[in-house]
Amino acid sequence: MELTTEIKIRKASHSRLHEIDFKHLQFGKHFSDHMLICDFHDEQWHEPIIVPFANLSLSPATLAFHYGQTVFEGMKAFRMFDGRVNIFRMDKHYDRFARSLERMSMAVVPKEIFMEGLKTLVDLDKEWIPQEADCALYLRPFVIATENAFGVKVSSDYRFIIFTAPVPSVYSRPIKVKVETEYIRAAKGGTGFAKCGGNYGGAFYPTQLARQQGYDQLLWTDAAHHRFIEESGMMNVMFVIGDTIVTPPSSDTVLDGVTKDSLLTLATDLEFKVDERPLSLDELENAFRENSIIEAFGVGTAAVVAPIRTININNTDFHLPEHSHENLSHKLKQRLERIRTGQEEDLYNWCHVV
Ligand SMILES: *Cc1c(COP(=O)(O)O)cnc(C)c1O
Numbered sequence: 481m482e483l484t485t486e487i488k489i490r491k492a493s494h495s496r497l498h499e500i501d502f503k504h505l506q507f508g509k510h511f512s513d514h515m516l517i518c519d520f521h522d523e524q525w526h527e528p529i530i531v532p533f534a535n536l537s538l539s540p541a542t543l544a545f546h547y548g549q550t551v552f553e554g555m556k557a558f559r560m561f562d563g564r565v566n567i568f569r570m571d572k573h574y575d576r577f578a579r580s581l582e583r584m585s586m587a588v589v590p591k592e593i594f595m596e597g598l599k600t601l602v603d604l605d606k607e608w609i610p611q612e613a614d615c616a617l618y619l620r621p622f623v624i625a626t627e628n629a630f631g632v633k634v635s636s637d638y639r640f641i642i643f644t645a646p647v648p649s650v651y652s653r654p655i656k657v658k659v660e661t662e663y664i665r666a667a668k669g670g671t672g673f674a675k676c677g678g679n680y681g682g683a684f685y686p687t688q689l690a691r692q693q694g695y696d697q698l699l700w701t702d703a704a705h706h707r708f709i710e711e712s713g714m715m716n717v718m719f720v721i722g723d724t725i726v727t728p729p730s731s732d733t734v735l736d737g738v739t740k741d742s743l744l745t746l747a748t749d750l751e752f753k754v755d756e757r758p759l760s761l762d763e764l765e766n767a768f769r770e771n772s773i774i775e776a777f778g779v780g781t782a783a784v785v786a787p788i789r790t791i792n793i794n795n796t797d798f799h800l801p802e803h804s805h806e807n808l809s810h811k812l813k814q815r816l817e818r819i820r821t822g823q824e825e826d827l828y829n830w831c832h833v834v
Contacts, residue, residue, distance in 0.1 A: 486600070487600045490529065491514075497607055502611070502612065502646065505647060506648070510645055511643055511645050512608040513605055514532060514601060514604055515641060515643040515644075516529070516531075516597045516600070516601050517529055517639065517640070518589070518597065519638070520638040521638075525587070525640075528596075528640075530604060542624070542626055543630075543633070547632060548676065549584050550676060550677035551577065551586060552622035553573050553619075554619075554782065556618055556647075557616060557617040557644070558820045559610065560820075561821045561822045565602060565833070566822075570594075570598060572741065573621075576675070576738070577594065580673075583674040583676070586635070586638055597621075599834050605617075606834070608644065609646065610646050612649070613817075614649030615648055616647055617644050618646075618647045619642065621640070622640075622641055623640045623641075624638065650784075651783075654803045655697055655789065657696065658698055659701060659761060660699065660706075664701075664703040665700040666710070667703035668703065668733060672732055687713065695790075697712050697713035697778070699791060700712070701761065708759065708760050708761070709728055709758075709759045709760075711735065712778040712788070714780060715739075715783075716734070716779050717777070717779070719773060719776045720808055720809075721773050723752075724752075724754070724755050725754045726757065727740065728756070728757075728758060738781065739784060743785075746816060747812055750815075752808065764791070765793050768791075773800065775787070775800065775803075776800055785809045787800075787809055819831065
């Protein structure tokens, strides 16, 4: 449907804002006052409405609970230097959301509802955007299958929801990762490129095993031969080898990250060499032996950059040089933050001012 009128709002009778200690935010624990709900039934999307954040009431037979038709996005809104508010790269997040929904045979949310819904919701709860540097309002749009039917089938009904949450700056201390060569996250022809629930549920068990061995995250490899690096946990991964940033290309097994795309664009602008190509474990191990690897880091919306200090390849720990502010990953992150807060010109129209 096309949105011809403004989105209806049923306001919360009182705000919970004063209950939040913005100096000590925990990631994922606090929710803003309102959420957007939009239902799909009778083969069409109906009018979205913004209501107070509240629990849902759903039948136990709701299909989403059983066969995995759930898709989400993760994005952020920022408080700018001059007090204005922006949502980062809505278009690119929307495109991925649509691709994920399509892959899961779910109704695709119209772009208009996604964009207007986010803007209206963020504007309504803008007091929830933390003022503190590097903090943000996390935005979680998602769709679940809502038909009540327990037979295995494609749902005919869906619910699109957006809620928002103030989050602290996620300063990742340098992490230890283990190259996974037994379990897999994504296979060719599978759902790895989609942000669908099952991808994450399936990754928990091998990740827990690595945690028991003292690692923070896995470095996933290709499902067929475990020869090529794919991603690290829920982040894309980049390596600085010599003077070049090497990162595996997006594919049906490597998720097309918005952060990755943004950082590569900035790196190219700063005249760093960027090489999006498959990176084998052999090459990575050689780079350690020759001391040509300088940095490794995960990139994603939550932390922006998560520096890696140790990589375990086939039971050997390889260590990276100490992380410092001279690192490329740090410089790229700083530049991105400056664009998002309006301290540097937004040459690419990434920031949608609300
Ligand atoms: C969300 C996600 C990323 C990072 O994507 P961003 O758009 O940068 O947040 C990378 N890999 C996986 C598996 C993800 O789910």
